[in-house]
Amino acid sequence: MRLQGTINLPPDKSITHRAFFIASIAQGRTRIINPLFAEDTLTTLKILAQLGVNVKKTKEEIEINGKGISNLREAQKALDCGNSGTTARLLMGLLTGLPYEYTLIGDASLSKRPMKRVVSPLSLLNSKIILTNDDYLPAKILPTTVKSNTVSLPTSSAQVKSAIMLAALKCTEETVLYLPGASRNHTELMLSYYGADISFSDQVIKISGKNELQGREITIPGDISSAAFFIVASLIVPDSEIILSNCGLNPTRTGILTVLNQIGAYYEILNQRIVNNELVGDVLIRFTKTLQPFIIGGDLIPLLIDEIPILALLATQIPGTSIIKDAKDARVKESDRLRNTYLNLRKLGCQIEELPDGFVITGKTELQSNVVDSFNDHRLSMMLKVAKLLNHNIEILNDECDKISYPNFEKDLSKLVK
Numbered sequence: 074m075r076l077q078g079t080i081n082l083p084p085d086k087s088i089t090h091r092a093f094f095i096a097s098i099a100q101g102r103t104r105i106i107n108p109l110f111a112e113d114t115l116t117t118l119k120i121l122a123q124l125g126v127n128v129k130k131t132k133e134e135i136e137i138n139g140k141g142i143s144n145l146r147e148a149q150k151a152l153d154c155g156n157s158g159t160t161a162r163l164l165m166g167l168l169t170g171l172p173y174e175y176t177l178i179g180d181a182s183l184s185k186r187p188m189k190r191v192v193s194p195l196s197l198l199n200s201k202i203i204l205t206n207d208d209y210l211p212a213k214i215l216p217t218t219v220k221s222n223t224v225s226l227p228t229s230s231a232q233v234k235s236a237i238m239l240a241a242l243k244c245t246e247e248t249v250l251y252l253p254g255a256s257r258n259h260t261e262l263m264l265s266y267y268g269a270d271i272s273f274s275d276q277v278i279k280i281s282g283k284n285e286l287q288g289r290e291i292t293i294p295g296d297i298s299s300a301a302f303f304i305v306a307s308l309i310v311p312d313s314e315i316i317l318s319n320c321g322l323n324p325t326r327t328g329i330l331t332v333l334n335q336i337g338a339y340y341e342i343l344n345q346r347i348v349n350n351e352l353v354g355d356v357l358i359r360f361t362k363t364l365q366p367f368i369i370g371g372d373l374i375p376l377l378i379d380e381i382p383i384l385a386l387l388a389t390q391i392p393g394t395s396i397i398k399d400a401k402d403a404r405v406k407e408s409d410r411l412r413n414t415y416l417n418l419r420k421l422g423c424q425i426e427e428l429p430d431g432f433v434i435t436g437k438t439e440l441q442s443n444v445v446d447s448f449n450d451h452r453l454s455m456m457l458k459v460a461k462l463l464n465h466n467i468e469i470l471n472d473e474c475d476k477i478s479y480p481n482f483e484k485d486l487s488k489l490v491k
């Protein structure tokens with residue numbers, strides 16, 4: 074068995090959420106080409122409809138008639154963010170500063186994820202959000218007028234900085250955000266694309282007050298976090314060679330390519346181009362016989378934060394000791410991804426030590442048959458399906474959650490198997 078062929082990647086989840094939110098507060102019509110239709114992004118769309126946004130959906134596109142920055146309406150019911158952290162956190166910035174009260178709720182997993190990290194910096198803009206037990210959903214967003222300020226964020230989180238930017242659009246003066254380092258900058262790029270007066274780097278973002286956004290057509294690139302599963306699959310299944318077409322290559326997302334450089338994997342980037350401010354290209358990746366172990370941490374982690382489980386699997390297939398550190402944030406994703414990756418890989422016979430902020434993994438391991446569990450976390454489910462390529466007797470519990478970000482993952486993976 075080997076993997077061979079071309080995958081047209083699913084559209085980027087982070088960029089799709091942002092396109093839905095930003096189009097809703099722009100003036101006029103936005104056509105969104107190639108949006109992600111998966112559970113998380115549909116959750117965002119449903120909430121926007123509750124807020125009075127006119128959304129038209131066809132098979133491959135979404136058309137949104139934006140309402141302007143401060144014209145979202147009152148909601149009759151609580152806004153259910155389901156499993157989606159991006160929906161909940163960006164909504165806090167989008168809805169604060171409006172003259173209504175909103176309630177945000179989420180599923181069991183989202184209700185355990187920390188929200189104070191968004192609410193605290195937003196309060197510096199005069200936002201008033203009340204959290205359950207000071208950190209969790211349900212959240213009540215109270216009516217206020219937001220005021221610009223200078224805010225320093227303690228952690229590199231794209232969700233947090235995006236919430237502040239969405240709130241800052243409603244202020245009358247300039248808001249300045251100081252950041253500890255790079256994290257995905259899709260909001261900054263998209264706000265500029267829609268005409269906002271914004272300047273940004275990895276360290277500082279400045280947004281002027283009284284911004285107006287103009288609706289315009291936008292095309293969503295493929296998701297590199299989904300590509301990561303195929304990248305690792307082709308590196309662990311001998312003789313594989315695949316092409317991942319239309320892959321988003323924004324440098325704040327390509328931490329995995331840095332890992333490929335470290336381990337000496339063979340890959341090529343073809344047809345590089347800029348699409349609506351985002352770098353896009355095709356990735357050719359080929360099975361490479363001799364791979365070196367890797368050590369990752371520090372500023373690289375936010376650039377591959379969602380790839381931690383699949384990179385842990387990769388480490389189990391490389392001779393020698395790999396280390397993943399400074400990734401404590403992976404514990405507060407859709408599940409505790411450090412704990413759950415550790416529990417699963419140990420069950421498969423891997424030599425893995427769990428650290429408070431990562432792992433020490435020594436390969437190469439022949440994966441054993443066992444029953445493993447996604448713990449309803451889509452990135453764990455897809456990682457385990459890649460592991461299953463090496464041992465068909467692995468049984469995965471709760472493997473339906475791929476639909477959160479990549480409903481066709483299993484089908485696409487099986488298309489590559491030759």
Ligand code: S3P
Pocket residue numbers: 086087088159229230231232233235257378379402406
């Ligand atoms: C996301 C940012 C990251 C990432 C999440 C999506 C986004 O979270 O893990 O899957 O779309 O902004 P943090 O901002 O909390 O690091």
